Amino acid sequence: MTRxxxxxxxxxxxxxxxxxxxxxxxDQMTAAQPGDLQSVHTVAAPAAEYRIGVGDKLDVxxxxxxxxxxxxxxxxxxxxxxxxxxxxxxxxxRTASEMASDIxxxxxxxFLRDPQVTVTVKEAANQKITVDGAVTKPGVYEMxxxxxxxxxxxxxxxxxxxxxxxxxxxxxxxxxxxxxxLFDLSxxxxxxxxxxxxxxxxVIVVDTSRLNSALREIVGALPAFAAFAYF
Numbered sequence: 047m048t049r050x051x052x053x054x055x056x057x058x059x060x061x062x063x064x065x066x067x068x069x070x071x072x073d074q075m076t077a078a079q080p081g082d083l084q085s086v087h088t089v090a091a092p093a094a095e096y097r098i099g100v101g102d103k104l105d106v107x108x109x110x111x112x113x114x115x116x117x118x119x120x121x122x123x124x125x126x127x128x129x130x131x132x133x134x135x136x137x138x139x140r141t142a143s144e145m146a147s148d149i150x151x152x153x154x155x156x157f158l159r160d161p162q163v164t165v166t167v168k169e170a171a172n173q174k175i176t177v178d179g180a181v182t183k184p185g186v187y188e189m190x191x192x193x194x195x196x197x198x199x200x201x202x203x204x205x206x207x208x209x210x211x212x213x214x215x216x217x218x219x220x221x222x223x224x225x226x227x228l229f230d231l232s233x234x235x236x237x238x239x240x241x242x243x244x245x246x247x248x249v250i251v252v253d254t255s256r257l258n259s260a261l262r263e264i265v266g267a268l269p270a271f272a273a274f275a276y277f
Contacts, residue, residue: 095141096192099246100125101171104137104145108153109162118168131157142167167191173246177202180209180254194241196234198250205231205252213253216244 098104102121106129108114119127125138132152137145142165150163170191175198178184182203189198195216205211211231218225231252233239244250 095143096167096170096243097245098137098140098142098145098167099171099173100138102137102167103169104142105164105166105168106149107164107166108149108158109164111158111161114153121171175201175244175246176249177252178249179252180206181252182206189244189246193244195229195244195250196231196241198244198248199231199252206254208254210253211235215251215253216242217249217251218245219247 098121100121100123104116104119104121104127106114106116106119106127114130116129119129121127121137124134125136126134127137128134129149132149135145135149135152140148146163146165149165150161153161153163173189174186175189175193176186177198181199182205184202187198187201189201195214199205199214212233214229214231216227216229218227227242229242230239234241
């Protein structure tokens, strides 16, 4: 094994620190099982809606109520924005539509009849992801707004010639524990599998044919996270 391969395996092994939970067979952690690919046009999950984060800039509009409409509200460090009449409104962790529904409900309860509220993410705060393995430029990249797995790999200028696109692992911390999901980038490119959203602090590793067996062992030692496309 070359020095580069050894360093790469050392990086992957580092994600095992603190992991727990039942082991998962790597073959169960694909974006779509082979049988699903035949009918993906009827069962594919919709693209995940972006979830608001601290520092995001929001455009909040209450139809025909100028005093309750704002071109730019910044989500503070507690995850909230502040609005007249209703005070603090939670933004972090919610989608724009969920936030709009909350604002409308609170205004309707005491102040307005059937308010029409829209919330738009005007500018997303910088969030970082790591793209490593068989990509042209491995490294840490900033993403703004909703970013899919395919877009994340493109940030690293795409896969190399030795990449195994059927084995792309996404490592994520969920409730303080490291979990993993495995995706077939070739199927995503061809439209046979949905393109999942990646989140800030995700680590994406594109496998190579030479390291395939080692990656399988490491991924197999981590718990899988389900319904990735809905995150």
